[in-house]
Amino acid sequence: xxxxxxxxxxxxxxxxxxxxxxxxxxxxxxxxxxxxxxxxxxxxxxxxxxxxxxxxxxxxxxxxxxxxxxxxxxxxxxxxxxxxxxxxxxxxxxxxxxxxxxxxxxxxxxxxxxxxxxxxxxxxxxxxxxxxxxxxxxxxxxxxxxxxxxxxxxxxxxxxxxxxxxxxxxxxxxxxxxxxxxxxxxxxxxxxxxxxxxxxxxxxxxxxxxxxxxxxxxxxxxxxxxxxxxxxxxxxxxxxxxxxxxxxxxxxxxxxxxxxxxxxxxxxxxxxxxxxxxxxxxxxxxxxxxxxxxxxxxxxxxxxxxxxxxxxxxxxxxxxxxxxxxxxxxxxxxxxxxxxxxxxxxxxxxxxxxxxxxxxxxxxxxxxxxxxxxxxxxxxxxxxxxxxxxx
Numbered sequence: 001x002x003x004x005x006x007x008x009x010x011x012x013x014x015x016x017x018x019x020x021x022x023x024x025x026x027x028x029x030x031x032x033x034x035x036x037x038x039x040x041x042x043x044x045x046x047x048x049x050x051x052x053x054x055x056x057x058x059x060x061x062x063x064x065x066x067x068x069x070x071x072x073x074x075x076x077x078x079x080x081x082x083x084x085x086x087x088x089x090x091x092x093x094x095x096x097x098x099x100x101x102x103x104x105x106x107x108x109x110x111x112x113x114x115x116x117x118x119x120x121x122x123x124x125x126x127x128x129x130x131x132x133x134x135x136x137x138x139x140x141x142x143x144x145x146x147x148x149x150x151x152x153x154x155x156x157x158x159x160x161x162x163x164x165x166x167x168x169x170x171x172x173x174x175x176x177x178x179x180x181x182x183x184x185x186x187x188x189x190x191x192x193x194x195x196x197x198x199x200x201x202x203x204x205x206x207x208x209x210x211x212x213x214x215x216x217x218x219x220x221x222x223x224x225x226x227x228x229x230x231x232x233x234x235x236x237x238x239x240x241x242x243x244x245x246x247x248x249x250x251x252x253x254x255x256x257x258x259x260x261x262x263x264x265x266x267x268x269x270x271x272x273x274x275x276x277x278x279x280x281x282x283x284x285x286x287x288x289x290x291x292x293x294x295x296x297x298x299x300x301x302x303x304x305x306x307x308x309x310x311x312x313x314x315x316x317x318x319x320x321x322x323x324x325x326x327x328x329x330x331x332x333x334x335x336x337x338x339x340x341x342x343x344x345x346x347x348x349x350x351x352x353x354x355x356x357x358x359x360x361x362x363x364x365x366x367x368x369x370x371x372x373x374x375x376x377x378x379x380x381x382x383x384x385x386x387x388x389x390x391x
Contacts, residue, residue, distance in 0.1 A: 107232035312345025
């Protein structure tokens with residue numbers, strides 16, 4: 001019996017051990033292994049990164065599209081705007097439909113444009129030497145109207161009713177308004193196109209300032225030789241619907257001296273040359289006969305009108321003979337050598353003509369010195385019509 005119980009206990013023990021082993025085995029088989037857990041984790045991570053990567057890719061693609069659109073927009077806008085080198089901040093502050101002209105940087109360095117500025121500066125300084133005014137820069141020295149006032153008063157021989165010194169912007173613009181009104185009253189009847197205004201001059205628009213000075217120099221026949229065929233490029237900026245639109249325009253500042261002088265009142269000599277050029281030799285012969293009639297008194301004779309009057313000596317002597325007085329030799333150069341000395345002689349002869357009651361010659365001294373036949377003929381023809389009956 002005891003053996004039987006012992007056997008039963010042994011069987012129970014085996015069953016318990018067997019059950020324990022099965023349970024442990026079952027737990028081990030159902031619990032994930034370490035490698036399985038790592039594999040699952042990697043799959044989970046891959047799934048997360050995949051989703052994240054897809055999101056980032058979509059965001060990147062969206063940003064690229066946005067950047068591309070912005071770049072295209074900027075390209076369109078920039079194509080309608082000049083470069084920063086051409087526009088200053090104040091040039092972009094425009095009202096709707098307003099426009100402004102800016103000198104193209106490439107034209108500022110144009111040597112003919114620089115020469116024109118230098119000639120104009122020298123002319124102004126010579127005209128205003130008694131005022132002790134020295135101009136060095138057209139933009140900086142003329143914008144406030146002070147120099148323009150003095151220059152116009154000197155050229156026109158009339159006094160303007162303006163304040164002598166103005167520091168405020170309002171005062172400067174008021175002075176400019178008065179000066180430009182007086183200038184325009186003189187130039188408009190002669191056919192000059194007004195390419196300047198109070199705002200353009202006061203804003204230091206160099207092209208407008210040069211236009212004005214060229215017109216004044218030509219109208220008042222200043223003793224200057226302006227470079228011919230000077231043109232500049234101008235950037236025209238206009239604001240429309242809030243966007244700046246630009247265009248490039250060529251501005252012709254000077255043409256030929258003959259064309260610019262043609263703006264003035266035409267005389268009989270112009271008509272003769274334009275409508276009867278075949279009679280030019282007849283006119284030249286008549287003029288040579290006229291001048292030799294008087295120069296022969298000094299044992300002088302002329303055969304070439306353009307070259308023999310170019311230094312001004314014969315013109316001075318001729319005026320003395322026509323008006324019956326002796327011209328002191330210290331008043332002119334009897335044997336001029338330089339261009340300036342020749343210009344002095346011709347200009348001096350023009351003064352003698354005006355002293356004799358003649359109008360100021362239309363020709364410029366520089367043109368006579370430069371062998372401009374038409375200018376020389378005009379001067380002599382003027383003398384002929386006034387002194388043809390003189391003995």
